[in-house]
Amino acid sequence: MTSTSGCPVAHDFDPLAESYLSSPYPELNLLREQAPVHYVPSLDHWLVTRYADIAAILADPATFSAANAQAPLSGLTEEASGILHNGLRNTPVLSNFDPPGHSRVRRLLAPLFSPRRMAQLAPRIEQFTTELVDAFAGRGRVDIVEALTFPLPALTLFRLLGFPDEDSEQLKAWCGEKLEINWGRPDAEYQLRATTNIVRFWDYCEHYVETRKHDLGDDLTSDLLRQRETDPGALDDREVASIVFALSFAGHETTTNLIGNALRHLLSRPQLWAEIGRDPETIAGAVQETLRYDSSVIAWRRVTTREVTIGDTVVPDGARLVLGLGAANHDPAVFAEPEEFEIHRANAKVQLSFGRGIHYCLGQLLARVETEIVLRHLSQRFPDLRLAAGQDVRYPRNISFRGPVSMLVEWSAPVPAH
Numbered sequence: 001m002t003s004t005s006g007c008p009v010a011h012d013f014d015p016l017a018e019s020y021l022s023s024p025y026p027e028l029n030l031l032r033e034q035a036p037v038h039y040v041p042s043l044d045h046w047l048v049t050r051y052a053d054i055a056a057i058l059a060d061p062a063t064f065s066a067a068n069a070q071a072p073l074s075g076l077t078e079e080a081s082g083i084l085h086n087g088l089r090n091t092p093v094l095s096n097f098d099p100p101g102h103s104r105v106r107r108l109l110a111p112l113f114s115p116r117r118m119a120q121l122a123p124r125i126e127q128f129t130t131e132l133v134d135a136f137a138g139r140g141r142v143d144i145v146e147a148l149t150f151p152l153p154a155l156t157l158f159r160l161l162g163f164p165d166e167d168s169e170q171l172k173a174w175c176g177e178k179l180e181i182n183w184g185r186p187d188a189e190y191q192l193r194a195t196t197n198i199v200r201f202w203d204y205c206e207h208y209v210e211t212r213k214h215d216l217g218d219d220l221t222s223d224l225l226r227q228r229e230t231d232p233g234a235l236d237d238r239e240v241a242s243i244v245f246a247l248s249f250a251g252h253e254t255t256t257n258l259i260g261n262a263l264r265h266l267l268s269r270p271q272l273w274a275e276i277g278r279d280p281e282t283i284a285g286a287v288q289e290t291l292r293y294d295s296s297v298i299a300w301r302r303v304t305t306r307e308v309t310i311g312d313t314v315v316p317d318g319a320r321l322v323l324g325l326g327a328a329n330h331d332p333a334v335f336a337e338p339e340e341f342e343i344h345r346a347n348a349k350v351q352l353s354f355g356r357g358i359h360y361c362l363g364q365l366l367a368r369v370e371t372e373i374v375l376r377h378l379s380q381r382f383p384d385l386r387l388a389a390g391q392d393v394r395y396p397r398n399i400s401f402r403g404p405v406s407m408l409v410e411w412s413a414p415v416p417a418h
């Protein structure tokens with residue numbers, strides 16, 4: 001195994017430490033240079049940080065199973081794991097499912113995320129954006145996460161699934177608890193409360209599918225249920241509820257974080273904010289570079305199905321891996337001057353923030369469409385939008401999902417909406 005001696009970040013490296021959460025790249029870069037396949041005792045996982053190694057892992061689902069992708073990261077108390085064990089009846093369907101089962105589910109779900117369908121959602125996203133922005137446009141200063149980037153992706157996704165708008169707050173709270181349990185290190189008291197609520201969240205999804213079955217509508221859940229009319233291999237109730245449960249989590253906070261990260265980096269470079277306002281054609285590149293430079297999913301998990309050599313490190317069978325997607329996106333072997341935020345970067349599109357291969361993110365187009373709409377809207381309407389001075393932008397305490405928890409922005413007079 002790789003020796004970690006000589007690596008200054010080796011033994012006390014903790015990806016849940018406040019210093020790492022606020023700025024993970026200095027440590028990730030050091031690890032990639034000095035110990036690219038590194039056992040992290042505080043997590044009992046191996047952290048892989050080189051682009052080439054991660055790309056090879058994502059291309060080999062037989063050796064690197066996705067079964068642990070949604071598992072609680074840290075050990076749960078007996079009581080909390082009992083609550084999940086007894087209460088959750090969901091079945092693996094997507095990100096934590098291996099072939100051949102995964103291939104079947106993916107074949108049925110992928111057409112519902114086609115570019116045409118995503119384009120159909122754009123007017124609705126535009127409308128939500130306008131309404132949310134109108135509500136604060138006259139104020140001159142706002143927490144943009146609270147006022148826009150948090151509610152918008154949730155509204156969009158919950159509408160896509162067909163959930164009633166009035167359940168949004170509750171659903172978002174449950175998703176936050178699921179995040180802490182699966183990717184953080186919560187204490188025993190939190191675990192008890194959160195696991196109870198995760199079971200409520202599952203019950204909600206199961207009940208929702210049961211009702212939807214008798215009242216099909218114009219939403220993704222109904223489309224999945226409708227597949228039964230023509231496809232003998234279509235999903236059963238439990239599988240549909242499991243997809244609803246998975247998507248309702250996967251599809252909003254990730255996007256909240258992408259929009260927040262994009263705003264942070266563009267607003268701290270006023271010339272770029274002016275450029276995207278002047279030339280909206282540059283926005284797609286700015287989103288792509290945000291995904292590379294400051295990914296909203298900096299880590300994802302796999303588990304080995306046999307002993308295997310990664311780079312030049314032998315990793316045992318059953319080893320749990322954290323793939324440092326963010327670290328890969330800063331690998332100088334692939335990206336020239338990786339610490340520069342460069343919205344015209346020619347190869348930003350090879351970033352790994354959405355994974356790659358059979359599990360490549362199904363919602364990537366939706367996330368991009370939403371982010372592009374917000375950036376276009378804000379850069380046109382608030383040409384002098386800026387980050388409020390002196391604030392300490394904080395990030396959530398988990399190993400994967402990264403974006404500002406809150407962010408104060410200011411502006412003078414907005415350009416009137418047309």
Ligand code: HEM
Binds near residue numbers: 066251252362
């Ligand atoms: C910036 C936003 C997003 C990021 C960075 C992101 C990232 C990821 C990553 C890293 C994976 C795992 C890839 C792998 O295992 O190889 C994934 C899978 C997935 N994502 Fe996203 N995601 C985002 C937004 C969304 C949205 C908006 C949705 C749904 C509306 C979504 C749905 C999914 C699904 C269903 C999978 C599992 C696909 C499969 O296993 O076949 N994601 N995403």
